[in-house]
Structure formats: C-alpha cells, structure tokens
Amino acid sequence: MTPSPHHRLGDLQLRILQVLWDRGEASVADVYAVIKPERDLAYTTVATMLRKMEARELVEHREEGRAFLYRAKVAAEDVNRSVGSHLVERLFEGSLADAVSHLLTSREVSRAELDQLEKLIKDAKRRAK
Amino acid sequence: MTPSPHHRLGDLQLRILQVLWDRGEASVADVYAVIKPERDLAYTTVATMLRKMEARELVEHREEGRAFLYRAKVAAEDVNRSVGSHLVERLFEGSLADAVSHLLTSREVSRAELDQLEKLIKDAKRRAK
DNA sequence: TGATTAAAACTACCTTGGTAATACTACCCG
C-alpha cells in the first residue's frame, strides 16, 4: 500500500488533523464540536472522514468505553513541510523566493510579520554560513 | 455557476496552464510535446483534460484549420496568488511567517535565494512605511 | 424492564482529477 503522499490532503482532512494535533486525542464528538461552527457538517460526515483517514493511515484510534478516541498518526511537521514543499515545487518550480514574493503581494502583511520574516532569513543565513 | 476557486487545480491542470501561459496559444499536440517527457501520458489524456478545463472555464480555444488552439482563460498571477494564499490560510492559519519558516526548514535554500528573500522583505517594508 | 439516546457501522451518492481506449472525420498524397 502506498504511503499516500501527504500533499494531497483535502481541506476537511487537514482541518481534522489540526484538531487532533491540537488535542492529542479526541473523540468524534470532540472534533465535531470544533469544526461544526466553522463549516456546517453532519456528525456522521466527520465520523466517516475519520474512518476513511484511518484506512489511509493518517490517524488511528483506541476505544474508551463506547467511544473512539482518535490520534493523528502523521506529524504536523511532516505534513506541513510536504504540502508546502509540493506547492513551491509545482507552482514556482522550486523557487522559494518566487513563492514568497507572490505571497507578499497577495495579502496584507503586518509590520510585525515582516520583522519576523527578516529574522527568519537572518537566522537561516547564519546557519548556512 | 461558481467561478470555481482556482486553488483546487490538480497537478496536470496546473502543468497544462503553465504551458499555455508560456506559449500564449498552443495546440493539444504542443502541450503534449512539452508534457510527455515529464510524465508519460497518452495524447488523448491531454486532449481530454483540456476539454474538461474548457468546460470549467479555465481555458478556451479557437479553431485553426482542423486543430484547436487553446489559450488560458485565467491569469497566472491570479492562480498563483489564489493557490498560495489558500495554502497559507489552511495550513498556517494565515501566518506567512510560519509558512516561510516551514519552507525554510524543508528544503535546501541557496545563499542566493536567501539574499533574494532578504531584499524582498526590505522592499516590502519600504513600501509599507 | 423498557424507552431514550449516543455511538459506531454500513451504505450510498456526487464531484472532480486523472487516464485512456475507441470511434469518427476530414484531409492529403499517391
């Protein structure tokens, strides 16, 4: 079975993973409670998705009484990196600078964020030295 | 009809758009010639995809003799921005800095690229001032 | 004990990207 490349996770799957990363462990009801206000889904939708994700090895569960407690089986770091990397690759032919450049013109970026970015670059440079 | 959010473009669709952006106009054969060496597809696959993309208003075509000449109907800028933005949003809750930070740790970034990035930030700051 | 309820299991459906074989069509060349 293919380890299924992380970069093609759908929005709902990603959102569910985020909840799990946040909580460590969560029941369907927990996940549902978090997601429901954001997007109006049925409880069973979340449950089904979780089951599908388990089949794909993205999450796993254990039983606690009659309920299932799910945990993410993939690391946030890995997924974020994988998704981000894939995007830069497919959209900007690998040029991080191009990617950031587009991002900078596409959104309001606060002064604080710019400062933060600057520091990031400086750190990276230092490490590269 | 929904203007179909650009951020859900698949890899093949994106690649095809890139060819069209590059050429301005291209026949199926043209697109095929470019893509074939990268991924081993059938000619009809490309043709079908183009037709599907036309239905989705991503491209349009005119007839030149017996062949179709396709043109992108969406701007590269728009798509890149949209895809990039969506990613930052869904993965990093809108924090560009977080996004870049992950990208920096996920790939080899050349000194030149770092310099380029630094300049980008400085420019953005100047503009924001 | 019997009814309510909460949970999971099962089933089903739609959309879209991706992939391609096959069928049709018109044109050009010998």
Added chain:
DNA sequence: CGGGTAGTATTACCAAGGTAGTTTTAATCA
C-alpha cells in the same frame, strides 16, 4: 479514388474527497 494520418468526439473507469442518511448496538435512566 482510396487509404493513411492527424485531429477531435465519445465513452468509460477508477480513486479520492466530501457529505450524509439509515441501521445497528449498547448503555443509561426512569
């Protein structure tokens, strides 16, 4: 004229994300 050839058109599949109704099961409470 007749057949190759270069195109498009048609049709079909599969996988995966997303969505959710319906059914079963088990526990809890009155």
